[in-house]
Amino acid sequence: MSTNSHPRFVSANTNRYHPFHKAFKHTFFYILLFCFVNNSYSQWADSMVVEASDIRFQKAIGKQTLFTSAPKNEVKDADIYKLPYKQTPGHYLPHQLPSKLVERDCFLEFALKNSADTAISVCFIPGSYCRLITLFKAQIDNIPGTLIRLPDSLINDDRNNGVKRIHLLPHEKAVFFSRFNFVRTNVNSLIPRLIMDDYLKQWTTLQRERDGMLYVFTYTVSGVLLFMIFYSLAVYIQSRNKEFVFYAGYTFLTCSLLFLKSYFDTTANWFNFFYEEYLDFMIMTASVVVYQIFMRKFTNSKEVYPLLDKILRYFNILLICASIVFSVVYFFTDWYIMLNIMENAIKQLFFVTGVVFIAYSIKKKNPLLNYLAAGNFSLIFLSVISYIIILTGWKLVQKDPTSIFNRALFYYEFGLVLELGFFLSGLAFKNRRDIIERVKERERLKLENERKEFDKQMAVMAAKQEERNRISADMHDELGSGVTAIRLMSEIMKSRLKGDVVPELEKISNSANELLGKMNTIIWTMKSSNDTLESLIAYIRAHAIEYFDSTPIECRVQLPALIPQAEVSGEKRRNIFLSIKEALNNAMKHSQASQIQIIISTNDKLLMIKICDNGVGIDADKLRRFGNGLSNMRRRMESIDGSFKIESKIEAEKNCVLTFEAPI
Structure with a gap:
């Protein structure tokens, strides 16, 4: 020159x-x-x-x-x-x-x-x-x-x-x-x-030392963010939720941004110059991109909020392209004014992205979105205050120019703290909601499995019942007709002999009658149409009256005024009936009674049958004679979770009382 x-x-x-x-x-x-x-x-x-x-x-x-x-x-x-x-x-x-x-x-x-x-x-x-x-x-x-x-x-x-x-x-x-x-x-x-x-x-x-309080606050915020990195990675290891990897990346970038800014503040070396010129802005841009990816994963926006997902995805693409152009201008030119314009434009894009997300969240009125929107609002609002302080030099504390409240970085960091607090609140809400949904899902699966198991059992029971009905029908049609024919032929033979008694022929007739009664009992227990409490009581009454009809013993049956609608399985009906039948048979053979009273009572949970007679009663010596029958009755009742009890008293008309109880 x-x-x-x-x-x-x-x-x-x-x-x-x-x-x-x-x-x-x-x-x-x-x-x-x-x-x-x-x-x-x-x-x-x-x-x-x-x-x-x-x-x-x-x-x-x-x-x-x-x-x-x-x-x-x-x-x-x-x-x-x-x-x-x-x-x-x-x-x-x-x-x-x-x-x-x-x-x-x-x-x-x-x-x-x-x-x-x-x-x-x-x-x-x-x-x-x-x-x-x-x-x-x-x-x-x-x-x-x-x-x-x-x-x-x-x-x-x-x-x-x-x-x-x-x-x-x-x-x-x-x-x-x-x-x-x-x-x-x-x-x-x-x-x-x-x-x-x-x-x-x-x-x-x-x-x-002029910025000592600001450095302390910055390092504190960096420590909190470092803790969130470990927390996010721990949650990812346990749950494999990918959104926590992106949140760990976001917190790592933000922590690095703040820590490097404070640690290298005004330091004279090439790295600090490079950091101030280029690296800090790239870290900030990368943190915004990663945070938006996290929000998309965290809110499941692809499925739940497709419009929001599309907006955030386009903003991310735009930010990445702008960052590439910024890098080209930085590394291949000496321009600063262009870099400054691009940096301000990209920061305005950050602002627009946050405002769009906040507006969308308010419109949707979703609690999880509202937590994230509150965090975004806090960060944007305090970042605007920070930007105003940078542009105008505005000092909130006029008496102390070095006060931390006059520093722009403080408000940005405070916004990050608030955003972190709202994120943790949103995370707690999401975890609580996920726990409730998992409990509901487990209950649904449990009910579904129970329903399938019930359907399976019902199918098995239906198959069993169908088989029982088939067997009972075959027994009735095939065996029943055969036994009936034997009894008829024995009766015909007795009538042709005209008074001549043949003992064997009498035994054949009696055996046929007994076999026919037992077979009818088996057929009755096997038919599913008889699986009711009312059928059991009616069958016991009919058998008792028929059994003592041609004997000198007077039999009276006292029925309940109201019989509840309850289902009684064939196995249970069989054991109860055979126990009653054994008790009536013993009374016929050993009681020497002239009267027998059968008292049947029920409630919603229990069937109780009492057989009372005015006979000689039962003492210890007589128990040995028909102890096998009594043990059979007790065994049958216990097999269906019931009970059997004997009471022998010398009263006016009741010397022996047998009590049968069975759940229904």
Whole structure:
């Protein structure tokens, strides 16, 4: 670049005048230039020169510094003093630096003097997130002839992004020029500052302590998110629900974003520059993409909310494409304004996605969606507050500018905490709902299995009953007719003998009668149509009256006033009837009674039959005679969960009472 660009130089335009005239004008120009330059640099000594010996700790020199910029790599080191430097407003705070300066080479000019009798070392910092810093030194009264580049004495401090050490001899006065570039981010600042070399470490510590509460809060939130990572992975291992893998990914990305932001804050190394320029935004975008995938899996939107699933899927595709374009611009160009525009556009896309999800959730009125929507609303609302603080520098606590409540990052992190709280509430609701649904499903499967088992048993019972009916029909049709024929023929033979008694023929007739009675009993027990309590009672009554009909014993049967509608299986009817039949047979043979009373009573759960006679009763010696019959009755009743009891008393009309009880 030529000297024409410096405001302290006046150039002569090329013209067509006489060569003598032209030479005169050039001579006059250089005389004026010499006077102007000397007069200009005399101003440094009067008002703009910084007295280094007066600095006790640190001093911001923005108002005593001149600033300019130029396209990158167009200004040679030898021409750095020729640039059009001008007074700056003092400094540019973070988020206030003009975007166009990030794409250009920046230059500072300032003058220092040391009035002390000893040498002084000070550290120069142009601002935050500055890189490729070089320093040039020249004598004030002869800048072009004394301009030199200072050695690269860069101090790689842990918490500063570039510090240059300046050494001043006793009573030395000099002008300094600095060339540097800004990192492509919106958090860089231009705050030229001089710090005494001995106090650099203390100054960086104080800078760090200004945000001490914010760092504590950030690390706390990062710890909570780390816990959620382990929790989500544990839930996935137990339940194999893939949505928790995506939530673990989301929390990991968010935790990394916050932790790296706090840990590397203003650190001077390539990774922090790369993080501020590119990586933090990519992590944020990836976290949003993964979170939207999680929401789709968590709410089962593909099946339950197809419209919401389609919207979130399209937003994800759009975010991925925008991130690819952003990466191409970052890695293959030096543009910052375009990156800043794209970053703001993608963040607005985040906002639109959240608003659409919240509106859809409110419309659906689903509790699970409402929990997630409340979390999204909290994060969006507090992120908007954070963005307003960044743009306007708004301070909620005016009395304490360093308060945590004045920091934009605090509100974003607080929004993440609220979102996490609402997510846990939604997770608890979903788990409770899933547990209820699983219990209902188990009950449904249990009832279904019980129904199938019941149907199976009913089918088996129906098959058995059908077989019983078939056997009873065959017995009635085949055996019954045969036995009846034997009895008839025996009776015919007795009538033909005309009074001659043949014992064998009498036995044949009696055996046929007994066999026919037993077969009728078996047929009665096997027929399913008789499986009722009413049929059992009627059959017992009919058998008792018929049994004592041709005997001197008077038999009376007392029936209940109301017989309940109860089903009694064939096996149970058979055991009850045979027990009653055995009791009546014993009474006929051994009781010597003239009266027998059968009392039948029922309720909803029990059938009770009492057989009372006025005979000789039963004593211990007589029990031995028909003990086998009594044991058979007891065994039969116990086989159907019933009971059998004997009472022998000397009363007016009841000397023996047999009690049979059976559940129905």
